[in-house]
Amino acid sequence: MKIVKLKKENLFPFLESLSKEADLWAPVQKYENKHSFQLIKDFSQIDLKYTRTILPPKKLFLPPTFNMFLATEQGYEEDFSHVTKKILFGIHPCDIHGLLILDRFFQHVFDDPYYSKARQNTLILGHSCWPDENCMCKSTNTHIIEEGYDLFFSELETAYLVWIGSSEGDDCIRIKPGIFDEDITDEDIQIYIKWHNERDKAFQVDINFIAMPDLMELKYENPLWEKLGDACLACGSCSNVCPTCNCYNVLDKPLLNKYASEIGRCWDACTLESYSEVAGGENFREKRAQRLKLWYTHKLQAYISKYGKPACVGCGRCASTCPVDINVQTVAKALEGKDMDTFWNRLSKEVTK
Amino acid sequence: MNGENKCINQTNPYLPEAARIVRTYPLTEDVKYFQVRLVDMEKAISFKYSPGQFAMISVLGAGEAPFSISSTPSRPSLLEFCIRKAGTVTNAIFKLKENDHIGIRGPYGNGFPIESMHGKDIIIVMGGLGAAPLRSVLLYCLDNRDLFGRVALLHGAKRPAEMIFREEFFALKERKDLECYLTVDADDTGKWKENIGVVTTLFPQLKDINPSKTFAIVCGPPVMYKFVLKELIKLNIPKNQILMTLERRMKCGVGKCGHCAIDYIYTCIDGPVFTYWDVIHMKELI
Numbered sequence: 048m049k050i051v052k053l054k055k056e057n058l059f060p061f062l063e064s065l066s067k068e069a070d071l072w073a074p075v076q077k078y079e080n081k082h083s084f085q086l087i088k089d090f091s092q093i094d095l096k097y098t099r100t101i102l103p104p105k106k107l108f109l110p111p112t113f114n115m116f117l118a119t120e121q122g123y124e125e126d127f128s129h130v131t132k133k134i135l136f137g138i139h140p141c142d143i144h145g146l147l148i149l150d151r152f153f154q155h156v157f158d159d160p161y162y163s164k165a166r167q168n169t170l171i172l173g174h175s176c177w178p179d180e181n182c183m184c185k186s187t188n189t190h191i192i193e194e195g196y197d198l199f200f201s202e203l204e205t206a207y208l209v210w211i212g213s214s215e216g217d218d219c220i221r222i223k224p225g226i227f228d229e230d231i232t233d234e235d236i237q238i239y240i241k242w243h244n245e246r247d248k249a250f251q252v253d254i255n256f257i258a259m260p261d262l263m264e265l266k267y268e269n270p271l272w273e274k275l276g277d278a279c280l281a282c283g284s285c286s287n288v289c290p291t292c293n294c295y296n297v298l299d300k301p302l303l304n305k306y307a308s309e310i311g312r313c314w315d316a317c318t319l320e321s322y323s324e325v326a327g328g329e330n331f332r333e334k335r336a337q338r339l340k341l342w343y344t345h346k347l348q349a350y351i352s353k354y355g356k357p358a359c360v361g362c363g364r365c366a367s368t369c370p371v372d373i374n375v376q377t378v379a380k381a382l383e384g385k386d387m388d389t390f391w392n393r394l395s396k397e398v399t400k
Numbered sequence: 401m402n403g404e405n406k407c408i409n410q411t412n413p414y415l416p417e418a419a420r421i422v423r424t425y426p427l428t429e430d431v432k433y434f435q436v437r438l439v440d441m442e443k444a445i446s447f448k449y450s451p452g453q454f455a456m457i458s459v460l461g462a463g464e465a466p467f468s469i470s471s472t473p474s475r476p477s478l479l480e481f482c483i484r485k486a487g488t489v490t491n492a493i494f495k496l497k498e499n500d501h502i503g504i505r506g507p508y509g510n511g512f513p514i515e516s517m518h519g520k521d522i523i524i525v526m527g528g529l530g531a532a533p534l535r536s537v538l539l540y541c542l543d544n545r546d547l548f549g550r551v552a553l554l555h556g557a558k559r560p561a562e563m564i565f566r567e568e569f570f571a572l573k574e575r576k577d578l579e580c581y582l583t584v585d586a587d588d589t590g591k592w593k594e595n596i597g598v599v600t601t602l603f604p605q606l607k608d609i610n611p612s613k614t615f616a617i618v619c620g621p622p623v624m625y626k627f628v629l630k631e632l633i634k635l636n637i638p639k640n641q642i643l644m645t646l647e648r649r650m651k652c653g654v655g656k657c658g659h660c661a662i663d664y665i666y667t668c669i670d671g672p673v674f675t676y677w678d679v680i681h682m683k684e685l686i
Contacts, residue, residue, distance in 0.1 A: 115414055118460055118503065123415050156669060157413045157654035267683060294658030297651045299463040308461050310414075315658070322659060325649045326465065326487025329622070337684075341661060349664030 049211040051220060052228040052235065053200070058207065059090045062136060064223045069132035069170065072107060074100055084135065095137055095202075098179045099362055103290035104135060104142050105149060108165040111287075112313040115161060118299075119307040126309075130164045136172040140192035141184045141360040143173055145290030147195045148350070148358055152293055161312070170215060173199035178250050181363030183376060185250040189360040203238045254379045256357045259347035262382040267340070271381050276336025278371045278394040283316030285342065285374070288364035292316070317341050343378055407506055408443055413654045416458050416503030417443055421496055422478065427564040430485045431529065432494060435471075436502065437478050444477045447507070450514055451537035452645055452673045455479070455506030456653045462492030466650040466668070468533035469507065474543035479504070482532045482564055508653040509672050512537050512643060517615050521550040523606065523637075525628050527599050527620025528557060531564050533645045533672075534619050545577055549613065552579040552606060556599030556620070560584050560592050581605050599624065603631045611636040618644045629676060642676035646685065 053061065062071060066087070075092045077083040082097035084104060113129040146166075153162040173196040184190040192199065197216030201208040209227065211217050220227045266272075286292040296315040301308045315322065318338045323331040332338045350358035365374035371394065381387050409415045423435040438444035449455075449469060458464035465487070471480035485494050496502065514537075522541055526534045541548050553572065557563035563584065573580045581602045583595035595602055599620070616632045618625065625644065632642050648660035648667040660667035663682045679685045 116412075118416075118458070120460070120501070122418060123503075125412060125415065153656060155655065157407070157656070159654075159656055160412050161414075293656065295651070295656070297464060297657070299458075299461060301461040306460070317658060317661070323649055325647060326490060327484075329647075331648065331684075344663060345661070352664060 049217070050231060051209045051211065052231050053207045053209050053226060054228075055205055055207065057223075057226040058200075059093075061223055061226060062087075062090065062093075062134075065134055065170075065219060069134050069168075071134045071136060073136040077101065084138075087136075093137065095174060097137075098176065098182070099139070099364055099367070101364075102288060103145055103362065103364065104138055105145070105290055105293075107133060107135060107169065108146075108149070108162055109293075109295070109312070109314075112298075112311055113161070114309045114311045115297075116310050117307055118310055119305070127161070127164055129161070130168055133169040134172060135169055137174045138171060138196075139174065139176040139362075141182075141187075141189045141362040142290055143171060143192045143195045144184075144187075144189035144360040145362070146171070148291045148360070149293060150195075151354070152291075170198075170219065171196045172219075175199075175201045177246060179363070180251050181366040181376070182250060182361060183252045183254055183359070183363060183366075184361030185247070186252060186254040186256055187357055187359055187361035190246075190250070201239065201242075203235060203242065206235070208235065208239060252361075252376060254376065255383070256347070256351065256359070256379075259357065259379065259382065260351045263344060263348040266382055272336040272340050274391065274394060275339050275373055275378065275381075276334055279318065279335045279339055279373055280370060281318050281320060281335050281338070282370070283319050284368050284370070285365045286316030286318060287314060288368045289346075290360055290362055290364070291346075291358045294322075317345075339373070343375075346375060347379065347382075407508065407654075408438075408447060409505060413505070414652065416456070416464075416505045418501050419479070419504040421498050421500050421502065424496070424498055427482055427566075428562050431564050432483055432485075434481045434483060434493070435478055436481070436504065438504065439501070447477070447479070449473050449507035450511035451540045452511035452533060453507040453509045454533075454653070454668075454672060455481075455504050455508065456650070457481070457489070457493065458503035458505075459489060459492040459496070460501075460503070463489050464503070464651075465489040466508075466653060468536070468645065468672070470532050470535045472536050472539035472543060474540055482529070482535075484529055506653060508668055510670065512617065512645075512673055514540070518547045519549060519613075520641075521552075521610060521614040522548055523552045523554070523609075523614060523616040523632075525554045525599060525616065525618045525620070525632075526556070527624040527628075528562070529564065530619030530621070530624070531555060534617060535565060537617060542572075542575075542578065550579070551577070552581070554581050554583075554599055554602045554606075556583045556585070556602070556624075558585045560587060560589050579606075598627070600627045600631050603635075606635070609635050609637070612638065614641065616642045618642065632676075639677040639680065640675045643673055644676070644679070645672045646674060647672070 071087045072084050073087050073093045074082045074097045075085045076094045082100045114126045117124040153159040196212045199210040294315045295312050298311040299308045346359045359375050418439040419436045427433050454466050454468045456464050457467050467481045470482050541551050614637050616637050618628050650660045650668050651657035653668050655666040655669040
């Protein structure tokens, strides 16, 4: 792989010349310590010191709601208005892994044109990161990234090492000739190795994901699911913030001014009560425990069994979002039979409140 | 299984095709028969499906839902559905008349493993609306009678008036190449001359089953499976030759929306036809 160097002061000028070709999206601070990928008009808004955004980058490819087509008496008109040329800058390795999982999912057997077209029109410019107490990406082996980006910026002290991951990425660095330096010194490499080693030591969470499919099978009837189900609020937040949750609902929205409907799509969550309900009232997953079990089957079991890695990319969003602390870390620990007394006590207090 | 994209719209699997209702009439109080044809004649003729597959039907302004195809691919270009009035979409479908338009996309799902059933004896057990998907495989077997061994049909309904395709099944009783047994849970007419009792009371009529060369196909209300499966196991039919087709909520039909997920598979692409072994292996199927 080709690697070049970019001085830090040249980053914004580089992005500026790129953003003439497409909309630039990057992390900005939206609320106190809460970040979000936003359309950038003013480069000073970009905040690269973020850990995770509130919503994962899936929102740029399949927005929370969008229209698929217009249905009329005469026929159907496809609507791809959510597809625009975009540059996504500052995305971390875990989220790039999340997109790779969505790629596999949305392009398997039937290709989802709404996802694929948006994906083809977006440049992925990744950025290195530093873990906090909720980051699990070292356990999911998604703390480093070797594919799925056009450019990846590893931050050193005064410069970036820029990894070129695609032909389009190579085109990008040619837009502003002269600012990328092909000469990487031994000193740069030493700084990079030191940073890498220190970052490896900074991870605080260690989960054995490879053991999870077996534990899910063995503990399928375990009372821990009922306890979790009792505390779960069935709010669906974990699915909204998960970079690999892909479930959606389809909406038929009749227009008022003519006999036609906009057929739209909106994010759904398997933890919501109506998720598995069919016409006539039969609900295949009436209990919260059953629905939580499905969520965790998908994150901790299904994908590992199929592809050898979990569908969790360790971003920690569920951990920083769930109001009652049901997340991949706590569920994995419970499955491993670790001492969870304080967690269960807090959950049961929530339930009796 | 889980194979290739054969649906009519190759570039956008979510886009329906306009179809015209050719015929419709009530089958019971709350179940109606619909015969439809794709408006684009070339597409109507090239719509290829196998028994056990389903299609998504949409009504402008009401939404979309999955329905199993009740017709057989051996009689091409017309599609038949039998639909129970149960929710928003079916309520809207019930209001439609002949020559009205609906949207159709598909076919979806794995369907029955017809080729591995060739040369085998077939037992079809249907209860209530379970006749809707199984009528397809039944008619397919009858249209290709030489390809199969014995064919036996066990059909149960709650009351005579609730037996869908009643006339059709009674006509089948005349055929010499089909064992056709009908039953109702209770007769409120006093005119029912067939068996009375749940569908499992028909099993003693099945004589000299050769289990290793028999495929059993089951579809009916959730409560029926447990009892019918017990009978089939008693007959020593191998668990992977007992087939059933399942219902789930579906919004896409192409394995994306997630609603029909069971364990790590999707009913819409890996099903809706499963074997009894799948049921044991995969929890929460039935």
